[in-house]
Amino acid sequence: MNPSHAISPTVPVATRQRYLLVLLLFLHTVNTYMDRVCISAAKSSMQNDIAGLTDQMMGYVFGIFAVGYALFQIPAGWYSDRAGPRRALTIVVIIWSIFTALTGAVFTAISLLVVRFLFGVGEAGAYPGATRALYRWLPARERGIGQGIFHSGARIGAALSLVIMPAVISLIGWRWTFVANGLVGIVWGAIWWFWYRDTPEEHPWTNEQEADLIARGIHEQEVPNVELPYIQIVTSANVLLAMFQYSASNITFFISITWLRPYIEERWGAEAANLSAIPLLVGAVALWFSGFLVTKLYQMGMPVLSRRIPAMLGYALGAIGLILCTQTTSMESVWPLILCFSLALFGVEMTLSPSWAFCMDIGGDRSGAVSGAMNMVGNLGAALSAVVFPYFVHHVTLPYIATETGTANSFFVFAALMNVLAVIAWTMMNPQRILRRLTDREMQFRMIGFLALILMVVFSLVYTKLIMG
Template sequence: MNKLLNQKRSNMRWLVLLIICLMYLITYMDRTNISVVAPAIRKEFGFDKITMGLIFSSFTWAYAIGQVPGGWLGDRFGPRGVLTTIVTYWSFMTMVTAQSVGFISFWVIRFLFGLGEAGAFPTATRAMQLWFTKAERGFVQGITHSFSRFGAAIVPPIAVAIMVAWGWKAVFYTFGLVGIVWALLFFLIYRNLPEEHKGVNEAELTYLRGLDESGNINLPIDIKKKPKVPWKFLLSSSNMWYIMAAYFCYNYCLYFFLTWLPSYLVDHQGFSIVKMGLFASLPLFAGVIGDTVGGIVTDKILHKTKNMKFARKVVAIPSMLCAAIFLIPAAQTSDPYLAVYCLTASMFFLECVIGPAWAVPMDVGGEYSGTVSGMMNMAGNMGGALSPIVFGALVQAGMWSAPFYVEVGLLTIGAIVWLFWLNPEKSVVDKQMLAKMNPPTISG
């Protein structure tokens, strides 16, 4: 005991967090680069807005479909092998996008790319649950997602610079190569459990696992144990459906910023390609800040109040309502700069939801947190898949303001779900039945 008290904590988990953050950054760089080069693609292939909306959504449909299988793989086989494999795969598909020759090839390749990215966040959620304490969940979810939005924010200027120098195809080759390098780095550094990492000392393990009644470090989670996923309990849990519904509302609105924002600035607000590269980044940079702020605030409130339900709700509900409020003037104004500033404020508040939203699967999912977060993200990305199609159809009809009012309505509904029904303290599985399905095992 005295040795542990005197030993300086190694804090290897922060290096692990940095590596995971870089993956989140790459996911959004790869999924949003097509939105920046979309004007060039539309010009070269003669695609109208509806066709481009269908191409945007092909990724999201696949991404939604692959969420639950991706989360299950992370739970069953461990994050190290799963993330290494899927990041390598989707990076290859990113490069293959440059070889598209028409609508069908674009749609199919982006669909296959989406299947690859689908397992990223659910598996990373499982990885963070294994490496971090309950008190750090909001922060780690907030900071990782802030890196994803930072990735989306830096894409416009980087992609425009590459496109001007070497053409739009070079954007996909460059970004795909970055992902392959990350996969190699992750495999070399990460281990599924802190207990397996040589850089983690006993003081850090004590911090992560706690001590039992005898003063010994608690036994690690048995990552080799492959529990059966309790689909019956997950699908019959009303709380699981409320979590999915709330995230559907959030993600529908997010996907405007990830798909149509550059085209909106060029086609409706009259920005040049170069100006678009600058101003399309502002809302996404605001999202970077919002992700971090939301995660930190929900953890601090939890620390002070010890009330999980209050700590998650008090951040998520006002944030969704404020995001909706700022969309209204953005839809009505004819001043392009005011529109950008309002969208920037809306994106900040929208992203404050991320910390509490992604902490919830860790709070209520237990050892099935990867699967639970996959189910939540599946529902969210069904909204994300619908968003670019609806937006494209409405603007094709000349209604540029209408899509924003749809988003206002969904954000309001999401806030209501959070307020009255979603419970961050209520497990989505029946613990007594789980005990019968998966008897405890002791790992050495």
């Protein structure tokens, strides 16, 4: 037989179970925001049925979730790293789903406070646990697009909930709506436990070729400083800068789900307020685009710039969009504001994929705890935006831009400045930076500083969400 005509053996093609993982985690984030938005949609119905649930008490109910959520970010991330995402995510999803369902069973304002605090504690593990799962299942070059798709579920879930939740409540009532949402989470948790494994090698549906592809992809970007203590990593300049810039993005993002709708309604009317969902959908597109850009730049051999460029470009677009917003407040149509704020939100949403990929780069097997620390401080930016927005509207003026109170122009300038500072922060962030081991005395100072940071975040959240809220 002619050797040239010999049949070459078929090389098995790598399976693609990691893509199913990203899909499951996308649905996971949709679920988290469906559960969060449900209580906002049910507010009026709940106040009619629950004794003592005044507007002030409802503010405490909203705020107590944020406190529990932020307080348990690092413990939940640490647990995900230690126990593995299969067990950790199954547990936390079932916990918050139970308390979502129990929200429909409360009859007093105090019991509602307790239930929503425990709901926040459960949801604290959602993002750190998912980040840890993505680290073990995605090659370094695919982390950007994986994080982009994963986080876009939150924006799509929030936008859809603005339409779906009121309709469901009118159909089955607010109590059964919470039960239905809880059941969705429990079903997801069961599927996760059945399908997911902590490493691709353990998965029965992942072949050797895909497991090898993932392993090589993880090791092609070596995690620096793996032998250093967690406290040194999380108090390094890299992580502190990551915390700051993530707070900056949240200052802009959380306006889209808190004050944007009532602000538009007050200035342009109730019909125009329905357009407030558009920036959220634009933000979801930004997450996909940024994830693709992060992935493409990494594949071109730029591991550091693949994080920096999308983040810096995003914050620059965010600042430009916010400054343009200041030129729209006197216009008769709301569309210029919607378009300019959509540009701003597109920009800041571009920063999520590189931010969370950055945590995976420097955290490695401690990605859950490192990303939890960033997310904890990021919540401070969210709380800050909710509190300072009305203050800026009613009290702060600026020459030429906000010459009188009653517009959000001064806040837009403040948020734009934070975005500019975030651009500067990214110029100093490098996931490949090698750290020297600290002395015991230096570690003690770092520990004290880290505990002080946690206490500051918790105090700030309690003050802004419960005392001022």
